[in-house]
Amino acid sequence: xxxxxxxxxxxxxxxxxxxxxxxxxxxxxxxxxxxxxxxxxxxxxxxxxxxxxxxxxxxxxxxxxxxxxxxxxxxxxxxxxxxxxxxxxxxxxxxxxxxxxxxxxxxxxxxxxxxxxxxxxxxxxxxxxxxxxxxxxxxxxxxxxxxxxxxxxxxxxxxxxxxxxxxxxxxxxxxxxxxxxxxxxxxxxxxxxxxxxxxxxxxxxxxxxxxxxxxxxxxxxxxxxxxxxxxxxxxxxxxxxxxxxxxxxxxxxxxxxxxxxxxxxxxxxxxxxxxxxxxxxxxxxxxxxxxxxxxxxxxxxxxxxxxxxxxxxxxxxxxxxxxxxxxxxxxxx
Amino acid sequence: xxxxxxxxxxxxxxxxxxxxxxxxxxxxxxxxxxxxxxxxxxxxxxxxxxxxxxxxxxxxxxxxxxxxxxxxxxxxxxxxxxxxxxxxxxxxxxxxxxxxxxxxxxxxxxxxxxxxxxxxxxxxxxxxxxxxxxxxxxxxxxxxxxxxxxxxxxxxxxxxxxxxxxxxxxxxxxxxxxxxxxxxxxxxxxxxxxxxxxxxxxxxxxxxxxxxxxxxxxxxxxxxxxxxxxxxxxxxxxxxxxxxxxxxxxxxxxxxxxxxxxxxxxxxxxxxxxxxxxxxxxxxxx
Numbered sequence: 001x002x003x004x005x006x007x008x009x010x011x012x013x014x015x016x017x018x019x020x021x022x023x024x025x026x027x028x029x030x031x032x033x034x035x036x037x038x039x040x041x042x043x044x045x046x047x048x049x050x051x052x053x054x055x056x057x058x059x060x061x062x063x064x065x066x067x068x069x070x071x072x073x074x075x076x077x078x079x080x081x082x083x084x085x086x087x088x089x090x091x092x093x094x095x096x097x098x099x100x101x102x103x104x105x106x107x108x109x110x111x112x113x114x115x116x117x118x119x120x121x122x123x124x125x126x127x128x129x130x131x132x133x134x135x136x137x138x139x140x141x142x143x144x145x146x147x148x149x150x151x152x153x154x155x156x157x158x159x160x161x162x163x164x165x166x167x168x169x170x171x172x173x174x175x176x177x178x179x180x181x182x183x184x185x186x187x188x189x190x191x192x193x194x195x196x197x198x199x200x201x202x203x204x205x206x207x208x209x210x211x212x213x214x215x216x217x218x219x220x221x222x223x224x225x226x227x228x229x230x231x232x233x234x235x236x237x238x239x240x241x242x243x244x245x246x247x248x249x250x251x252x253x254x255x256x257x258x259x260x261x262x263x264x265x266x267x268x269x270x271x272x273x274x275x276x277x278x279x280x281x282x283x284x285x286x287x288x289x290x291x292x293x294x295x296x297x298x299x300x301x302x303x304x305x306x307x308x309x310x311x312x313x314x315x316x317x318x319x320x321x322x323x324x325x326x327x328x329x330x331x332x333x
Numbered sequence: 334x335x336x337x338x339x340x341x342x343x344x345x346x347x348x349x350x351x352x353x354x355x356x357x358x359x360x361x362x363x364x365x366x367x368x369x370x371x372x373x374x375x376x377x378x379x380x381x382x383x384x385x386x387x388x389x390x391x392x393x394x395x396x397x398x399x400x401x402x403x404x405x406x407x408x409x410x411x412x413x414x415x416x417x418x419x420x421x422x423x424x425x426x427x428x429x430x431x432x433x434x435x436x437x438x439x440x441x442x443x444x445x446x447x448x449x450x451x452x453x454x455x456x457x458x459x460x461x462x463x464x465x466x467x468x469x470x471x472x473x474x475x476x477x478x479x480x481x482x483x484x485x486x487x488x489x490x491x492x493x494x495x496x497x498x499x500x501x502x503x504x505x506x507x508x509x510x511x512x513x514x515x516x517x518x519x520x521x522x523x524x525x526x527x528x529x530x531x532x533x534x535x536x537x538x539x540x541x542x543x544x545x546x547x548x549x550x551x552x553x554x555x556x557x558x559x560x561x562x563x564x565x566x567x568x569x570x571x572x573x574x575x576x577x578x579x580x581x582x583x584x585x586x587x588x589x590x591x592x593x594x595x596x597x598x599x600x601x602x603x604x605x606x607x608x609x610x611x612x613x614x615x616x617x618x619x
Contacts, residue, residue: 280439291417
């Protein structure tokens with residue numbers, strides 16, 4: 001079985017699972033959880049390109065999520081736009097804000113960049129609280145519902161699942177081609193990347209804007225899913241959660257962060273004591289992963305698989321073509 | 334107007350104290366720890382707990398706050414820095430200190446409660462003193478003392494000179510027989526003690542509040558970046574500038590945009606003078 005065929009089968013099975021999930025989900029709550037995972041994944045799929053591939057540690061994406069959520073709630077709720085138009089506008093606004101944030105901050109090195117993005121998240125919270133007339137201040141805004149086929153929990157699930165599949169496909173397209181390799185080279189060695197002609201700043205900015213767009217769209221669906229948003233919804237710890245999902249899943253992979261998102265979203269909901277510990281648990285998990293398996297759990301699984309079933313390294317000795325060599329150096333044969 | 338200046342200077346000096354703590358850690362390890370603000374938060378919370386919860390004298394409370402800070406500083410080095418510095422990936426210390434900071438903040442939130450609680454008065458004084466209130470001048474005096482003390486420490490003591498040697502070139506210091514690991518733990522314990530002290534002194538200004546750590550981490554870093562990484566005088570100037578700017582902005586325009594203004598200051602300085610006001614160019618190219 002070739003690798004392509006195997007990937008194709010895995011993809012088909014995964015798509016089938018996503019499509020049939022409402023059939024075997026036990027109750028409304030589990031369906032809600034599945035929709036929440038999809039919404040988070042829309043954001044994380046974009047953020048994964050920034051954090052996992054390019055190695056820019058953005059811990060402020062909750063600010064972009066909040067911008068998308070409020071844009072959608074204001075446009076579709078207060079101003080009466082069609083939700084589809086509002087969704088697109090939220091994504092565009094997220095991308096614009098990503099551009100505005102990325103232009104100055106992506107020039108900064110590691111810690112400076114992380115602090116700048118964190119400050120951005122705090123600033124967004126501050127502005128949302130201060131602009132009472134627009135955002136409702138601390139009281140918040142109702143999140144509008146999507147029209148007819150998408151207004152039931154089932155319909156909404158299919159909407160966000162389709163969006164999640166779309167963003168996954170887009171980010172996979174980036175990741176598996178030359179772009180993805182270029183991004184990873186920026187992460188691993190920016191000097192070498194620049195030396196072979198990777199446009200550092202432009203590549204970073206492009207994926208950052210893409211992550212802004214996905215964050216805006218995730219925010220729009222998030223506000224509809226939560227049905228009411230306040231500034232308290234978008235605490236800084238949520239940003240940390242996105243970040244932890246990617247780091248735990250493993251950098252430079254798409255399946256790893258996806259599994260991280262699923263497990264970390266579902267686990268505190270299904271295991272009650274973890275919900276009480278909440279962010280303490282995420283912090284602990286992050287520390288353990290960073291200290292024990294910095295490459296992420298996804299990489300660990302790969303290593304274990306390789307142990308159990310070592311890759312067959314075929315031995316192909318290379319025979320020198322002596323007559324041709326002799327001709328080439330012009331020696332008498 | 335005088336009250337605005339004094340209150341701005343007081344909060345600015347708290348940021349400056351946090352920036353000094355950053356500097357002490359940075360000198361030996363070249364790491365900017367996310368836990369820096371949380372050390373000060375622990376100093377405030379544990380100081381309040383020792384005095385109101387256990388009804389101890391404030392001197393013992395102060396000693397306890399310093400001890401807790403020092404303990405946490407040492408713990409930061411052992412848990413989050415030591416193993417990570419042995420690897421080549423420079424992003425990892427950011428992740429590990431972020432994880433530790435989150436854990437501490439959540440643990441304190443679960444134990445202490447998520448509401449800010451008052452910090453007891455240290456010295457008998459009526460509340461009518463206005464701008465001369467102890468909650469303003471305690472942090473101001475402390476940050477000045479800390480900067481002077483650190484300067485004396487660096488110039489007059491052997492350990493201070495070892496810190497300087499490590500900040501110049503850790504490999505060379507190691508080659509000369511300095512136990513760099515031990516000096517690094519020592520610097521983290523020292524910075525923890527200073528952070529605990531700062532949090533204790535500013536407790537009446539900030540209240541004993543679990544979420545303070547992240548704000549202090551950010552604003553202390555802004556003070557540091559404005560003043561110049563590695564410079565203690567720069568940290569004082571940066572902190573004072575940040576505090577005064579915030580105080581006057583909230584006096585004139587209301588207090589809703591404090592963080593926006595602080596980050597605006599940072600961006601302006603980074604654009605005009607990336608190494609900060611008093612930073613040396615080769616410390617870290619931005």
